[in-house]
Every structure is written in structure tokens, then in C-alpha cells.
Amino acid sequence: MSVRVINDEAHFQSELAAAGIRLVVRIAPHFELLPGKYPNAIFLKVDVDKCQDTAASQGVSAMPTFVFYRNRTKIDRIQGADINILEAKIQEYAGASGGDEAGEEYGQGLMDLNSFISKQECECLNESDDHPLVHCLVSEGGYLQSDCDEQLILSITFNQVVKIHSLKFKAPMQLAPREIKLFINQPRTIDFDQAESMTSVQDLVLDPKDLEKGTPVNLRYVKFQNVQNIQIFVKNNQSGGEVTQIDYVGFIGSPLMTTKMNDFKRVAGKKGESH
Numbered sequence: 001m002s003v004r005v006i007n008d009e010a011h012f013q014s015e016l017a018a019a020g021i022r023l024v025v026r027i028a029p030h031f032e033l034l035p036g037k038y039p040n041a042i043f044l045k046v047d048v049d050k051c052q053d054t055a056a057s058q059g060v061s062a063m064p065t066f067v068f069y070r071n072r073t074k075i076d077r078i079q080g081a082d083i084n085i086l087e088a089k090i091q092e093y094a095g096a097s098g099g100d101e102a103g104e105e106y107g108q109g110l111m112d113l114n115s116f117i118s119k120q121e122c123e124c125l126n127e128s129d130d131h132p133l134v135h136c137l138v139s140e141g142g143y144l145q146s147d148c149d150e151q152l153i154l155s156i157t158f159n160q161v162v163k164i165h166s167l168k169f170k171a172p173m174q175l176a177p178r179e180i181k182l183f184i185n186q187p188r189t190i191d192f193d194q195a196e197s198m199t200s201v202q203d204l205v206l207d208p209k210d211l212e213k214g215t216p217v218n219l220r221y222v223k224f225q226n227v228q229n230i231q232i233f234v235k236n237n238q239s240g241g242e243v244t245q246i247d248y249v250g251f252i253g254s255p256l257m258t259t260k261m262n263d264f265k266r267v268a269g270k271k272g273e274s275h
Helices: 009-019 052-057 083-094 192-197 208-213
Strands: 004-006 024-026 042-046 065-070 073-079 123-125 152-170 179-184 202-205 227-234 248-255
Touching: 004 009, 009 024, 009 042, 009 052, 065 083, 073 083, 152 208, 192 227, 227 248
Parallel strands: 004 042, 024 042
Antiparallel strands: 024 065, 065 073, 123 152, 152 227, 152 248, 179 202, 179 227
């Protein structure tokens, strides 16, 4: 796998379209070894002198700038030539070996949505200080564990509107969630009293077999077509004990592309336009 050199805007857009759900990274000189380490990601090198329209439309004004895309949607960017920071970002979105859930394709245009999570806007009630929510949003990132009792409320915000088809949970059998309630598009994180009393969008009872295999649990897809945030109330766990643990929670579906397509339609050099 080598770096693909981009010479014009049309070539850039065609590479984004062809990549599908695979992670795409715009890359600068001196970083050509990374494609060999992360074969499931696609690396594009854009010559900003030849591709001034592309640089302007993507908000690139300083070198080097690295931009990350999935499904033609910009999901992150960093500036500066620190290869350790760059590689950490690649691992976050493509996995340590480029082959974790983030690169998995589920058919019917579905993909792992965790790369669209706005982690700074997420919250978890009753999380352990040592094992917080962020640990379970990436593979091999540690785990989330409850603190005072077995209940948890996970509030997950996406950086664009998404459609959620199914959820994937991985957890130790005895500590895994059992009954959960799902709420969407709440103006703020609900508390435990509200979670108990409010009508949910859907209730689930998780099967131990699904937890063991990490099998996606289908939702009522028609109810989750326009999701900005989702809140997961874990009511209890499989053993009835005081501690609940979640090693990984994944969201499977598709982004609503229209919410981000302005990133690809801006005209370079338009006065007063923010990047």
C-alpha cells in the first residue's frame, strides 16, 4: 500500500467516493511508512499548489495538515508534524492494526459509527473514575465500569446526524448489561429517576450469546433515522450484582451525508467564508 498523490479536485473527490467506509487520511511528506502499517486505511497526498480549490474547500491553510474522512465525511483534523500524534489518531479511527470494528462493513451501506462520536460532548452517569465511558468507545481501549451500583446512563453525541441500525456490546458475562432503555435527541443527559419513568424509544433485553460474540443487536430502524444523540440506560446486569462492565459499545448505521456535504461544495476563495 502506497500514498496516492492527488493532483486535482476531481481526483480527490473520486478517491473519497471510491474509499467508501474505509478511513481516508490526507498526508504530508515524510510520513510514507504509515500506509504499510495501516493497510485498511487509504492515504492521500494533496499537492496544495496544484489543488488550491481542494485546499481551500477543506479549510487547509497551514502545512502540514492531516484530515480524516469516512464515507466522504470529514471526521477529524490535526496540524503539525508530530508523527506520534498522527499515528495515535489513525489508531483511534482505524485500529492499532487497521482492522478493528471501525473498518468493518455490515452490508446495506451500514458501518461502524463510533468515529462520528463527539467524545467531548459525551457523558456517563455513575461511571467509575478509573474506568470511564471513553474507554468503551474504542476497541482495546479499556472498559467502562459502574461505580455505586449496577446502573449506568451513557449519553452519546454524534458530530452529525446519523441513522442507527443496531448496537454492539462486548462485556464479561457476569458483569454485562441485561436490561437497557434507549432514548434519543434529549436536550440534556437524563437522570436515573427520569430514565425509570420516561417512555423510551426502545427497550432491549440483551442475550448473553450476543454479548459473548459481539453480535449486533437490531433496533427498530424506523425509530432511529434522525439521531443527534442517544442515551442508554443500563437498568441491571446479567448476574444481578452491584458492578456493571462494558468493554465496548458500538453503533452501527449510516451518517446522513447531506448534513456535511457543504464541506465538499464550498467555492475556494469566497469572501467571508469560514473554514
